[in-house]
Amino acid sequence: MEIHKEKIILMHQYLDGEIDKIKEMELFTHIEKCEACRNHFEELTQSISMIQSAENIQAPSGFTNNVMRKLPKEKKRIKYKRWFQTHPILTAAAIFFILMLSGVFSQWNQDNELVVSKQEDLIVQGDTVIVPEDVVVDEDLVIQNGDLLVMGVVDGDVTIINGKLINEKSINGKLMASAGEVNGELQIVDRVFEWLWFQVKTLFKNVFAFSAG
Amino acid sequence: MEQLIREKIKRVKKGDQAAYSMIVDFYQDRIYQHCFRMLGNKHEAEDIAQEAFIRAYINIDSFDENRKFSTWLYRIATNLTIDRIRKRKPDYYLDAEIKGAEGLTMYSQLSSNDPLPSEEVESSELNHYIHQEISELPPKYRSIIILRYLEEFSLQEIASILDIPIGTVKTRIHRGREALRKRLRHV
Numbered sequence: 001m002e003i004h005k006e007k008i009i010l011m012h013q014y015l016d017g018e019i020d021k022i023k024e025m026e027l028f029t030h031i032e033k034c035e036a037c038r039n040h041f042e043e044l045t046q047s048i049s050m051i052q053s054a055e056n057i058q059a060p061s062g063f064t065n066n067v068m069r070k071l072p073k074e075k076k077r078i079k080y081k082r083w084f085q086t087h088p089i090l091t092a093a094a095i096f097f098i099l100m101l102s103g104v105f106s107q108w109n110q111d112n113e114l115v116v117s118k119q120e121d122l123i124v125q126g127d128t129v130i131v132p133e134d135v136v137v138d139e140d141l142v143i144q145n146g147d148l149l150v151m152g153v154v155d156g157d158v159t160i161i162n163g164k165l166i167n168e169k170s171i172n173g174k175l176m177a178s179a180g181e182v183n184g185e186l187q188i189v190d191r192v193f194e195w196l197w198f199q200v201k202t203l204f205k206n207v208f209a210f211s212a213g
Numbered sequence: 214m215e216q217l218i219r220e221k222i223k224r225v226k227k228g229d230q231a232a233y234s235m236i237v238d239f240y241q242d243r244i245y246q247h248c249f250r251m252l253g254n255k256h257e258a259e260d261i262a263q264e265a266f267i268r269a270y271i272n273i274d275s276f277d278e279n280r281k282f283s284t285w286l287y288r289i290a291t292n293l294t295i296d297r298i299r300k301r302k303p304d305y306y307l308d309a310e311i312k313g314a315e316g317l318t319m320y321s322q323l324s325s326n327d328p329l330p331s332e333e334v335e336s337s338e339l340n341h342y343i344h345q346e347i348s349e350l351p352p353k354y355r356s357i358i359i360l361r362y363l364e365e366f367s368l369q370e371i372a373s374i375l376d377i378p379i380g381t382v383k384t385r386i387h388r389g390r391e392a393l394r395k396r397l398r399h400v
Contacts, residue, residue: 009387012383012386012387012390015390016368016383016386018383040394043394043397043398044390044391044394046397046398047390047393047394047396047397047398048362048390048393050343050397051343051346051347051358051362051363051393051397052362052363053339053343054250054340054343054344054347054363055337055340056242056246057242057245057246057249058242058245058246059241059242059244059245059246059259059262060245060255060259063237063241063245063259063262063263064234064237064238064241066263067234067237067241067263067266067267068230068233068234068237070263070267071230071233071267071270072270072271
């Protein structure tokens, strides 16, 4: 006895609930007549109902606990994210502080050139700034990345960053001694932290000067 | 229930790990059973079912809340079982029958007197037989037959669990039914 392939396709359409009324009629009329196709159809439906009789099984006891124990610890990223969300002002302050700090540090590292706040009347020899004997500087003097030799007079404050005040120096075979005087405040900043402190102080001074003005 | 699960998932996404335990509780039997039917082996089933829940937790951020969580979870579990089937070597399973010794498994080689883990669940011969027959179907038909007739998903849901077009689901389910018919017709 021969099995009709096109009828088997209809059987599967029927089992998937995707058959129209006319085709359904056609299938069942055929099954009544054709024993081979009837057997095939019964075998299909029986094997389905047979596997559907399989009992449900349950997860072993303690399954959930085992899973929970094996979960990775809460992601750090999420923890940080949550912290930032709950502390927006602190976060902003922290970011500002980091930016400021990195700015200041990069300035410290990059500025290796000699910088003098005032040029006229002063002699610059290598990385040494000399106030000649007959000169009177009446303003504040800031020297960065250089030493200072005072032979004349400085009336203002003196700040030396990343350098020192020297007492004598041999120039052109002539020994020059620091015989001058500084009438203002003398400040030597030689370390990153001191320099930082100086920066912060300057910042505040400027801020107050600005608000006062 | 679906609504409650949705709420829990939102909390898990926000980092509340404890909220996940209720989700595991709710789906554990279904996922474990699915893995068991796919693998035909309890030890692997437990292993893979746990792995599925862990993967789902780790990747919870990529779960689209507009879709059904169960579908997503079944997909992870199904993919893991298929991976395991591909990787496994045919030997060395305690549940496997020893060649030439009908009905004897590697369990009989163990000296323990405790009841075998399999005895607790396999209450009937028929049940055991059915699961055996299912687990011997080719994996791509097996997953579809299990999802359709044991877990009663619609064809559309199966298509999204397996991430294949619905036409492919239909073709495979036809072939799966035929394969099953050939195995079970003489019972």
